[in-house]
Amino acid sequence: MGGTFREQLFFVMLCLSVLKGHARYMEENEITPEGLFSLLNSELKREIPEEFIYSRPLRCLDMVAAEGQFTFTADRPHLSCAAFFIAEPNQVINVEYDSVDIDCRGGDFIKVFDGWVMKGEKFPSSQDHALPLMERYIDYCDSGTVRRTVRSSQNVAMVFFRVHTVGSSFTLTVRKPINPFPCNIISQTPEGSFTMVIPQQHRNCSFSIIYPVEIKIAELSLGHLNDFPIKKSMPGCAGAGDFVELLGGNGMDPSKMFPVADLCYNFNGPAQMKIGCDNTVVRMVSSGRFVNRVAFQYRLLDRQELQRIKVNSVEDFCFTG
Template identity: 60%
Template sequence: MSAALRTQLLLCLVSLSTRTGLTRYVEDNDASDGLYSLLLAQKRESEDFIFRRPLRCLDMLANEGYFTFVASRPQLACAAFIIAEPSEVISVELSDVSIDCTAGDFIKIFDGWVLKGEKFPSSFDHPLPPHERYTDYCSSTGPLVASQSSQNVAMVFFRIHSPESGFNLAVKKLHNPLPCNIMSQSPEGSFTMVIPHQHRNCSFS
């Protein structure tokens, strides 16, 4: 992920901690501090109990738990960025979904992060082709829609037109003994990436 893209992502996510509304505009210049403060706050809140809270149209999830989204008005461009520790992958499961796919509603889980058309990990670094990294609720034929990421980040896109429509989202973290592509939660520190006997591209951002 390029430095410019990472900066744009941090600027986007810091709006969650400043509570200036779920808009496309961010006025806070201290992006890194805002993002990392949000991550630390969520970690403290999630200790020793099952974490539950409403999901916002633009949201950042750094802990396991159950998140519920109910639209109060049409929400046409929503995304939840999910991040775990470098040595973890993310399991995402949808339930109690009440949307109208025929009216243009959708919920899609992505294996990685996307911002302004650029993906992390890139298509060059990820083991799956781009179309296999998406899990589309509206295209699913089974009663359960779930996805597991290949690295420590995942994302949920959704668009809902009708008020009172929504869904539940369960997020779990699983141990990954050989992490490859990693998005760091901290601007400082060190991490050792070990990839024994594997011929693959890895990235750290």
């Protein structure tokens, strides 16, 4: 696992996309560390009085972790721009167009993506999102005044935009309403705790931690009985219908990640594992027949722990301990 890519994902909230090509639906974008940790950190914990609306310019490559108004004004042609939006795990993101002055007919556009796209990989994956891929892109130039507010399905969203003419501008208002049943989350922090609940819904939910971490499962309740029959010939929990799996890898898409462990029996923990991957994911698969719940804690591994589990691991790509 290359150090350069680990650095890129370790600071993923600080890394912004340099988009390539002129495709209408841009999916192949490179990630380059831009050293914006101080930017995200300052916005993440900002205390803003309710009566005051925070506002600032929007950059061509940006990370937004605060509610408020964000205005982009072109000082030159900007052909490949992207802004990453992130909220708390129990929130979703509302992007509202306040004012737009761009030339749609001339090739300008503003496009909201329901999730994040990095190096062609998407979070949530297509397996875990309710909408088909193309329906996750909402283009202002296609919808115009018909749809002036776009709401994400999870705590992250992106805005792609292209503006050719100097002086053209647009203003977005970003709000973060509460989501009573959070699903598909990117963690803002390298340590914390979370309880994921799927209330009798046929869906898959992932919690992504973009750090090498130790995971402690404190509780797993899958609704079915502990003696739920699973044939031994079946690999892992594939026949259970309802289960939790731990994944690791060096990208964003859970469907392309390495399976580390799967759990398909109820228990009260702790069950713990150290995963030395750039990205660690707790993913719950639900058949919709039961109320499923998993509670877990996570913390960042230090350098010594990473080195120790790497030495003891038979896996070169993603090591566990």
